[in-house]
Amino acid sequence: MIRLSAITRTFHMGGQAVYALNGINLHIASGEYVSIMGPSGSGKSTLLNIIGLLDRPDSGRYELDDRLITDLSETEQAQIRREKIGFVFQSFHLIPRLTAAENIELPLILSGMPQEQRQIRVDEALQAFELKQRASHRPAELSGGQRQRVAIARATIMQPSVILADEPTGNLDHQIGAEVMALLENLHHGGTTLIVVTHDRELGARAHRQIAMRDGKIMTDQADDAG
Amino acid sequence: MTLADTLQTSFKTVLSYRIRSLLIVLAMALGVAAVVVLTALGDGARNYVINQFSSIGTNLLVVLPGRAETSGSFLGAVLGQTPRDLTLKDAQLLGRLPQVRRYAPLNVGAAELSGANRLREVTVLGSNADLIPIRHMKLAQGGFLAHGTERNAQIVLGAKIADEFFPRSQAIGQRVRLGDSRFMVSGVLAAQGESMGFNTDEIVIIPIDYAQAMFNTTSLFRILIEAKSHNDIEPAKQAILATLKQSHDGEEDITVITQDAILATFDRILHTMTLAVAGIAAISLIVAGILVMNVMLVAVNQRTAEIGLLKAIGATSSDIRRLFFAEAVWLSFAGAILGFLLGQFGSLMLRLAYPQLPAWAPVWASIAGIVVALVTGIAASLWPANQAARLDAVKALSKR
Ligand SMILES: Nc1ncnc2c1ncn2[C@@H]1O[C@H](COP(=O)(O)OP(=O)(O)OP(=O)(O)O)[C@@H](O)[C@H]1O
Ligand SMILES: [Mg+2]
Secondary structure, eight states, rough: EEEEEEEEEEEETTHHHHHEEEEEEEOOOOOOOEEEEEETSSHHHHHOOOOOOOOOOEEEEEEEETTTTGGHHHHHHHHHHHHHHHEEEEOOOOOOTSOOHHOOOOHHHHTTTTTTHHHHHHHHHHHHHHHHHHHHOOGGSSSSHHHHHHHHHHTTTOOSEEEEETTTTTTOOOHHHHHHHHHHHHHTTTOOEEEEOOOOHHHTTSEEEEEEEEEEEEEEEEOOOOO | OOOOOOOOOHHHHHSSHHHHHHHHHHHHHHHHHHHHHHHHHHHHHHHHHHHHHHHHSSSEEEEEEEEEEETHHHTHHHHHSSOOOHHHHHHHHTTTTTTTEEEEEEEEEEEEEETEEEEEEEEEEEOOTTTHTTTTTHHHEEEEEEOTTTSSSSEEEEEEHHHHHHOOOTTTTTEEEEEEEEEEEEEEEOOEEEEEEEEGGGGGEEHHHHHHTTTTTTTTTTEEESSSGGHHHHHHHHHHHHHHHHTTTTTOOOOEEEEEHHHHHHHHHHHHHHHHHHHHHHHHHHHHHHHHHHHHHHHHHTTEEEEEHHHHHHHHHHHHHHHHHHHHHHHHHHHHHHHHHHHHHHHHHHHOOOTOOOOOOOOHHHHHHHHHHHHHHHHHHHHHHHHHEEEEEEHHHHHO
């Protein structure tokens, strides 16, 4: 459960204030599938970063699973990111010198899980995302779709309750993008909250709830009856 | 993140930046190796000099005319002015002191040696029979002023001179002329080579009376004294000073140098030199430390997006600080170990090239080299690691 109340985030650029988020009120229940759309600079990424605890709002309240996030220390926030949140980025953000398997393993290492258990979890993930053959390949040796699958495997390896995807198909062609979306939607079917930022109306329309943003504000918030 | 995982992860990172890591390790290693080799050289030189000094005698005291300006400094005595002469009588007085095992009066000069149809100039030592044991000289053949022959005109030839004049080792019993006097060869010194700049292979030794007559003097150049034991050295020195003050009408106009004091002086000088050399070598370690800092700063800059990603997947600031810190620890550690091995190898090469030089690096220098490498490497990484930890996650992620 995500509850944002009167969230603002302001950046100062050369003496000028940019209101990236300007009074956001938003409630997202567990297991929802939400898309966020809007023109460039409307604050979509900023909103996602705040939900994902990568960034702190300047004012407002943020509750995640009934915990007031805004009061937590840096270390506590890192722990929540590690355990409850999975990020998927447009540019994958894989570490180039690590193999696919090692990239997927990273969150487990950060959590302090013992080597043997990590091995089992990584093997399962490689299997689930059809990356078994690519386990020891480095990102440079993988296709865009494979890279994003590695990134999604990494984002889900800790079994987070929320997946935040910021234009996950932005660097992929249409068909591969659709496959990646299908993977993410699969996770949602498994009960994970899925929040996707996208420019693609067609992809956005697949979500059960569509939020449109402009100038740091939520303009419309529509839920499908089917959702 | 566990400590083992931090170390393992950073170790993999170090391995994957192969060239970069190799260069840092090499820079570190050369610094440590320089410390090890240079201190091995310095300490080797020190031990070499000490060995040489020890080889000229044991519990040795040297009495010379003239007063040292400052006690303990033998240079003042060497340069001292208008001394009252030391005489054979002085030497005999000292020989009766209870702390003294034996004594040898000494005069030094040069004269022409002829015999067996040969002629050459030689350095002449005039002394008594005890000179040989006091100065740790060894006779290859014969003797010198053996009991009952104290007043004979005997001469001992250095090994090289004996070889030159009497090639087929028939020197003993031969008659030679030194200056205007005739001598009978009573002994030949064993070849010893150069020791403290004094080549005993090219000297001859004659009785002190003959030497004084030959050089037309009643004074002595030195009196060499051997104390009965190491503990007797200092009492012997006091006794010598007191005895000669009395016989010189109450004037303290002689200097007594103990071998210990000379050794201590040289030891101090050479030890200081070793320290200075080690200090200079250590500067290269500081330079290596700056290199580590520079490389780590570049690494933080290069891997900004990676740091952002690590934060996004739940790394804490201290996880990231530790990861970068551990990288520097690995690099410094590898550099220190490699440098130590290189240094030991270099010292071995030195010992092989100069067998006389005991070029062993002192333990303190090896430890100091390794510790300084580790400390500078690690200290140099603190700031870059902190920069990495403090990066703003969102900004870091947006950097490509
Ligand atoms: N670190 C920052 N410093 C200054 N301004 C920023 C920063 N991050 C975002 N902004 C500004 O805040 C506003 C919202 O940015 P945000 O990245 O959230 O937009 P977006 O909707 O994700 O755009 P896009 O579709 O192009 O990704 C923009 O005007 C942007 O310029
Ligand atoms: Mg964006």
